[in-house]
Amino acid sequence: MTIQERLLEAVEQKLLRPIDAQFALTVAGNDDPAVTLAAALLSHDAGEGHVCLPLSRLTLTEEAHPLLVAWISETATPIDWKKRLLASAAVSCGDSPAPLILCGDRLYLNRMWCNERTVARFFNEVNQAIAVDEDQLSRILDALFPPTDEVNWQKVAAAVALTRRISVISGGPGTGKTTTVAKLLAALIQMADGERCRIRLAAPTGKAAARLTESLGAALRQLPLTDAQKKRIPEDASTLHRLLGAQPGSQRLRHHAGNPLHLDVLVVDEASMIDLPMMSRLIDALPPHGRVIFLGDRDQLASVEAGAVLGDICAYVNAGFTAERARQLSRLTGSAIPAGAGTQAASLRDSLCLLQKSYRFGSDSGIGKLAAAINCGDRSAIQAVFQQGFSDIEKRTLQSSDDYAGMLDEALAGYGRYLRLLHEKATPEAILQAFNEYQLLCALREGPFGVRGLNDRIEQAMVQQRKIQRHPHSRWYEGRPVMIARNDSALGLFNGDIGIALDRGRGYASGL
Template identity: 70%
Template sequence: MTMQALLLDAVEQRLLRHLDVQFAMMVAGEEPAVMLAAAILSKDAGEGHVCLPLSRLAVDEKMPPALQACFALLGDAVDWQEILLGSPAVSGADTGTPMILVGERLYLNRLWRNELTVARFFSETNAPLPCDEAQLRQTLDALFTSDDATDWQKVAAAVALTRRISVISGGPGTGKTTTVAKLLAALIQLSGEQKCRIRLAAPTGKAAARLTESLGGALQKLPLTGNQLALFPNEASTLHRLLGAQPGSQRLRYHAGNPLHLDVLVVDEASMIDLTMMSRLIDALPPHARVIFLGDRDQLASVEAGAVLGDICTYASLGYTAERAQ
C-alpha cells in the first residue's frame, strides 16, 4: 500500500482527520516520510500542540496498528533531519516553507512565526522601567496595608509598576482583582497630570463581564478622586472586539500597522489565550504599552495550540535576583 492509502485508512479509524491527510498530500509531493510527518504535525496542531518533536516520529508499541503500518512502510533507521530538510516543504527558521524544522522540533510555519513573536515580546520587551523608588514605595504602602511579612499582592503590584509586562497568576479567591485594582490606582496616582488610557479585555464575553463587575466593585473601595475614577473604562471587551475582528474575515482592524490606542491593557483569564491570539494581540500593541495578564495557570487552558500563560508560569520557581528582590 502507498502512504496515502495508509493515511486514509487511519482517517477511517479516526486516528487522523481528512484535513491532516489533505495537508500532507499538498505539501509532501511523493515523499512518503514527509507525508507522514506532515499528517502527524497537522493532527498534533489540531489537538493544541505547537510543534512536533522528531522523537515522536517512531513506532511505539502503544500506537494503533494503522499508524504502525505507516511507519513500517518507511523501514528502519529513518534520518528525519536529512529527509525533512531535503524536502522543498521544509526549511530552517525565518523562511516561507509550509513547515519549519528548528533543532529537533517540526512546526507549521504559522505557529512557528507566532511563537517567535511571543517569545521575542516576553524576552526582549520587559526591561526595567525608570521610576521614583521613594514615591513608588509611598504609594504602594498607602494602598497595601497588610501586616504579613511578605505581602505578595504588593509584590505583584510593584513588579507590574516597574515592568512593561507582568503576569499575575492565582486560584479563585487569591485577590487577583483586588491586586490589579490597587495596581491601576497606583499607576494613575504616579502618572500625575499625564492621563493613562486604560483598557480591559478577556478572551470571552462571560469573562469580560465578570472582570467589569469585579474590578468595578474593587475600585469603589479605594481612595480615588472622581477624576481618577473617570480614567477607568466602564467595561471590559473581548479580545476579538478589542482587536477589531470582522465577521467572516481573518483581518483585524488593529495590528502592527495600526496599533491600539492605549497605555495600559489588563487581560483577564489569560490562561485561555492561545498562541495565535497572543501573537495578534502583541502585534497590535503600541511600543510603550504596559500589559498586565491575570489568570490561573492551572485552569481554563486554551483550546487552540499554545498554553502561553502556563508556559510562562513554569519559570515562577526561579524567583528573583537579590537586587530585584530588594
C-alpha cells in the same frame, strides 16, 4: 500500500481527520512518504492543541500514533527524520519560505512557528524595566496595602507590574487577582499625576469580560480615589476580538503593527484562555510604549486552540526573581523577597509574580491541600489528603446501582432550596441564587456519569417526585435551567451564563 492509501485508511479508522490527510497530501503528496506522514501527524497534533511536533514523537514508543507504528513496521528500516525532512522542498529551517518549519528537533506549521517567535521575542525582551520614583511608589503601595506579618504577594505583584512594561500575575481561586489589579491601577493613576494614561481592560470571552467589569468595578469602589481619578479607569472590559477590531467573515483585524491600539496600559484577564495565534496578534497590535498586565491562573485548563501560553510562561515562576530584582522589590514592599539562583530567562522571571495565599480557603484546609496535590500531579499526596479525614472534602466510590441512586437523592436534596423557592414564588434573583448554591461537576459529557446522563436522570427523578411539572409535549418546565450558548451583548448575555425559565403567566415579569 502507498502513503496516500495509508492516510485514507487512517481517516476511515478515525485515526486522522480528513483535513490532516488532505493537508499532508497537498504540501508533501509528491514528496518523500516520510515527509508526507510527518505532515499528517503534525496537522493531527495541531488539531489536538499542540504547537509543534517534536521529532521524538516520531519514534516507536508506547504512546506512538498507530499510523506511525503501522508505517514504520512496513518500511522495516531506520529513519533519519531530520535528514529526510530537510531534503524536502516542503520544509525549511526558517531561512526560506516553506509550509513546514524544522527548528531544532521540532516540526512546526509555518504560521505557528511565526506566532511562537513573536511571543518568545516579546516576553524575552531585555529592556522591560520602567524607571520610577521608588520612594513615591513605596509610599503609594503602603497606603493601598495594609501591613502584614508575612510577605503580601498582592503588594509584590503590584510592584512587579508597576515597574515593568510586561507583567504576568498568576494566582488560583481566591488569591485576590482582581483586588491586586484594582490597587495597582489606583497606584498607576496616582503616579501619573494628571498625565495621559489611557487604560483598556480586556478578556478572551464575553463572559470573562463581563465578570472583569463587575468585579473590578466593585474593588475600585472600595479604594480611596477621587472622582477624577476613578474616571480615568474604564468602567467596561471588552473581548480581545472586539479590542483588536475583528471583522465578521474576515481574518483581518483593524489593529495590528501598522495600526496599533490607542492605549498606554492594557489589562488582560483570564490569560490562560489565550491561544498562541491570538497572543501573537495581540502583541503585534500593542504600541511600542504600551504596558500590558496579564492576569490568570496557570493551573486552569489551557486554551481550546493550540498553545498554552500562560502555562508555558509561568513555568519560570518557580525559578524566582534575579538577585537585583529581589532587592528592588524588597525596597518597594518593605518585605524580604527571596531571590532565585542563576540568570537564565532573567527578563521573563523578573516580570512574573505568583499570588501564593488563598483568601477563600486556608492552605491547611482539606480543599487547600487537595488543590495543591492536584496541581503538583502527586497521586500519592492526593490519596493521603482523602485519608486525613478533613470535614470539607470527601471521596466516595460508587460500586452499585444503590450507590448511584443515593447520589441522585443527594443531588435532589442539593437542589431542594431552589425548588422550594420556585414553588413559593420567590423573586427570580432569590431562585437563581439558590440554584447556584449547589453544582454537580462532571468530567464526561455522555453516559450515566456525564453531563447529559445526570441531567436527564435528575430531571426524571424530579418529575417522579412531582417537584417539577413538564409540559405534555415539551421538555420545558418552570424552573428549567438554561445555559446561554452564544453571546448577545445587547442583552448582556454571554456564552456560559446560566438562567432559570420562569412562567410569566404566574406573575413573573421576566425570567432569569
